[in-house]
Amino acid sequence: MNKIRFVLGVISISLVGLVPNIIAQEESVDEPKFKKKVTGLFKGDYKYYPKDALYDGQHDEYFSSLFQPDIYIEWKKGKRLVQFTGFSRIDQHDVQRSHADIRELYYQAIFKKVEVSVGAKKIFWGVTESNHLVDVVNQLDVLEGFDVEQKLGQPMVHVSIDKKWGTLDILAMTYFRQMQFPGIEGRGRPDFGGIVPIITFESNMEEYSPNFAIRWSHNWKAFDFGVSHFYGTSRVPVFTITEDFDFIVLYELINQTGLEFQASHGAMIWKAEVIHRESKRKTITAATVGGEFTFGNVFMSGIDVGLIAEYNYDDRGAELISALNDDFFFGTRLAFNDRQSSDMIGGIILDRTNGTLRYFAKANRRLGSSWKMSFEISGFDNIDQDEFLYLLRNDGFMQFSLAKYF
Amino acid sequence: MIKTIIKLALGLSILFSATAFGQDRGLEIAKKAEEVDNGWGSNSNQLKMTLTDRNGRKTTRQMHGYSKEVEGDGDMSMTIFDTPETVKGTASMTYTHKTGDDDQWLFMPAIDRVKRISSSSKSGPFMGSEFAFEDLSSQEVEKYTFKYMSEEKMNGVDCFKVERFPISKTSGYKRNIVWFNKMNYRPEKIEFYDRKNELMKTLTFSEYKQYSSKYWRASVMEMINHRNGKETRLDFTNLKFDIELTEEDFSQNALKRAK
Incomplete structure (x- = not known):
């Protein structure tokens, strides 16, 4: 039902998109010439959990497949376009994780300094690596992992103005999808124990509450800045358990202001993100600060080695799903610059106060021109009982993937 | 004794003036080469990169892009990768500057993120080829010191042989030797010497074509790596000048849209 509503939402907003097209006073562009590009990928994943499952129904091995088609159509010399990115995952065991999404389906009209898009989009804001505090427009696809890089499409009307003084983005949104969690047979979930969560919204329009966002961003010399504000329903819910053992999932209305800053100096890039967020329940501040230093072409080997260090602070403490409330991140990134574009990233996240440790590593290598093989490990150690992650403590995994791009 | 000192002083002064002369002349030629290319305005092209390994096995990469001259500074350029399929749609945008670090951003379509790239890793290979990033970025006069060497015939044409030292x-280089065509100042060949001053790579320019009845561009560039026996050939096609490009075509939004 939700999916149908979502599609209807996208279609109705897409129709609104024709308006700027009609009212536009544009220089006449010659004959309409359509150009189409179809690309995408198929991927197979094998995931293995070395530690025993904590909860009933879970397995140790999972095969799953992913299909992600991408269709791009442009006309009027690229001044009008439609972008579609689909997504579907089929999981061997977990019915919840078998899911589909419209990552992107939007129409875009480009005028000299103004870009108008209508439809479902993915928006990325921010500069830091271990956490994306400022990035609040899209719902996260946590079924694809907690690394917050995978997002669900967000229906919106998006106007972006590019001027000498920077870029101004204005977004008007309605409808978002609730955060989806693994099912009974899936790993990476807390114990449901037969409890059905009670989903609540602060807005009486529930998922349809109107949301707005505005952002100014600018790159000047070696600096990148961004200031943004979001008003609407938080994509990330708050979980509470009442005295009667009711499990409440609350989507609250928030006002969040975010700052981003980045400065490049030789091999060093400094990065910072700060947010101030208000809801009826509480007002919080959070920040991620750090940097990345790159040793280029180490010992003339052709390999670039990046060292990343970041510190995360967040007032929300233990209620955070990301668990980045007082945590250091140390990571390294290797780019081999070889024919197979081999790369590797690895790191640890360490809680400063309770010593909870998370670690991960990912490696990619191309085979031929259109295949890519990846290996990933992720695990935990010394998890404090107060951390949300404690509920997932046995869900460290290793994964092998093979993808075909077309 | 005094004679020896006089001889030494004389010798030194000749040496010094010769060096100064070499610097001036070398810089003059490099400046002239830049000057004749001034005002190229804008262009777009397609590029096929063919990598050949020691056993003669070939792999190719394709990309296209466009660039715009910035008066009084470097230039702005956009490169979009077409193959291999695994990097299709990845785009990079660079603002080069006469002095100071270049600015560079990369757009990664998989996560819709624009990322600033540190300008440190210039000596590393570009996509597994024999070209380093620094060989492909714009080579402003301000980024080197020069020394004139001699006149020499190269590829059958009269050339000025000039040594240049990256600042x-x-x-990744201690020095390069550039052969500039005496007629039109276009480069015919460059030798790259590593930090230990050993010959590392040779780049040859060929199939020059003239655009807007003024600007010479090589359609083929071949880099031979003497160390590992590998080669990379660049074939430029569809090179067009005087295309309509504004600064908005090099904005963050334009980078995200680049196809």
């Missing part, structure tokens, strides 16, 4: 400490 940047992160360059």
Whole structure:
């Protein structure tokens, strides 16, 4: 039902998109010439959990497949376009994780300094690596992992103005999808124990509450800045358990202001993100600060080695799903610059106060021109009982993937 | 004794003036080469890169892009990768500057993120080829010191042979030797010497074509790596000048849209 509503939402907003097209006073562009590009990928994943499952129904091995088609159509010399990115995952065991999404389906009209898009989009804001505090427009696809890089499409009307003084983005949104969690047979979930969560919204329009966002961003010399504000329903819910053992999932209305800053100096890039967020329940501040230093072409080997260090602070403490409330991140990134574009990233996240440790590593290598093989490990150690992650403590995994791009 | 000192002084002064002369002449030629290319305005092209390994096995990469001259500074350029399929749609945008670090951003379509790239890793290979990033970025006069060497025939044409020394400490080279065509100042050949001053690579320019009845561009560039026996050939096609490009075509939004 939700999916149908979502599609209807996208279609109705897409129709609104024709308006700027009609009212536009544009220089006449010659004959309409359509150009189409179809690309995408198929991927197979094998995931293995070395530690025993904590909860009933879970397995140790999972095969799953992913299909992600991408269709791009442009006309009027690229001044009008439609972008579609689909997504579907089929999981061997977990019915919840078998899911589909419209990552992107939007129409875009480009005028000299103004870009108008209508439809479902993915928006990325921010500069830091271990956490994306400022990035609040899209719902996260946590079924694809907690690394917050995978997002669900967000229906919106998006106007972006590019001027000498920077870029101004204005977004008007309605409808978002609730955060989806693994099912009974899936790993990476807390114990449901037969409890059905009670989903609540602060807005009486529930998922349809109107949301707005505005952002100014600018790159000047070696600096990148961004200031943004979001008003609407938080994509990330708050979980509470009442005295009667009711499990409440609350989507609250928030006002969040975010700052981003980045400065490049030789091999060093400094990065910072700060947010101030208000809801009826509480007002919080959070920040991620750090940097990345790159040793280029180490010992003339052709390999670039990046060292990343970041510190995360967040007032929300233990209620955070990301668990980045007082945590250091140390990571390294290797780019081999070889024919197979081999790369590797690895790191640890360490809680400063309770010593909870998370670690991960990912490696990619191309085979031929259109295949890519990846290996990933992720695990935990010394998890404090107060951390949300404690509920997932046995869900460290290793994964092998093979993808075909077309 | 006094005679020896006089001889020494004389010798030194000749040496010094010769060096100064070499610097001036070398710089003059490099400036002239830049000057004749001034005002190229804008262009777009397609590029096929063919990598050949020691056993003669070939792999190719394709990309296209466009660039715009910035008066009084470097240039702005956009490169979009078409193959291999695994990087299709990835785009990079660079603002080069006469002095100081270049600015560079990369757009990664998989996560819709624009990322600033540190300008440190210039000496590393570009996509597994024999070209380093620094060989492909714009080579402003301000980024080197020069020394005139001699006149020499290269590829059958009369050339000025000029030595140039990268100022940047992160360059992978101690020096390059450039052969400039005496007629039109276009480069015919460049030799790259590593930090230990050993010949590392040779780049040859060929199939020159003239655009807007003024600007010479090589359609083929071949880099031979003497160390590992590998080669990379660049074939430029569809090179067009005087295309309509504004600064908005090099904005963050334009980078995200680049196809």
